Amino acid sequence: MYYKTPVGIVQITEEDGFISRIHILDGEHEATPADTPLLKETAKQFDEYFAGTRKDFDLPIKQDGTEFQQQVWDELLKIEYGKTISYNQQSQRMNSPLAIRAIASANGKNNLWVVVPCHRVIGSNGSLTGYAGGLWRKQWLLEHEAKVMGVGQTKLEL
Missing domain, CATH: 1.10.10.10 (Winged helix-like DNA-binding domain superfamily/Winged helix DNA-binding domain)
Structure with missing residues (x-):
């Protein structure tokens, strides 16, 4: 999913029921709608964050690392x-x-x-x-x- 923020387009990736990557992009990208319940919830929480009504995210997250x-x-x-x-x-x-x-x-x-x-x-x-x-x-x-x-x-x- 590509989500539009006040500072650019963000690519959000869901894998196995977790948000695994949120990456701000430079350049031209079109926003795309969320197509799963988790991506919809992620977009909603980002909307709230940028509106100033959310201070903490409550999402299942997992990223690979040591x-x-x-x-x-x-x-x-x-x-x-x-x-x-x-x-x-x-x-x-x-x-x-x-x-x-x-x-x-x-x-x-x-x-x-x-x-x-x-x-x-x-x-x-x-x-x-x-x-x-x-x-x-x-x-x-x-x-x-x-x-x-x-x-x-x-x-x-x-």
Whole structure:
């Protein structure tokens, strides 16, 4: 399914009853309707997220990755809506203070755009770094969440 968001078209893949991939696309793509109940529910939850009425996704998700990558992605799910942490803080939370680069690499391999919120991880100095969907999208998502939370515009450095 191809779903239209305020920041571009997203390709959403369902496999064996799980959402296995959500990937933001660059270029021209036409939105296509959801053809399964799970894809319809995913589109509904994205509609709610972008409308500012949903803060947490409740979808069956599964993505392939190593045990370490799964741990990194599980930690991403613990970052509260509208909040950010640094890669250093993420490594501390995982009791792996020397694994910052490996954690950042695993974040970059996350295939569940927005649902597993790697956009909420920023540089220690507050800068936006390392986002496969493009830094402008990362900034847009963080500003959207801040606005919904009533925090106002966040000043994040690209």
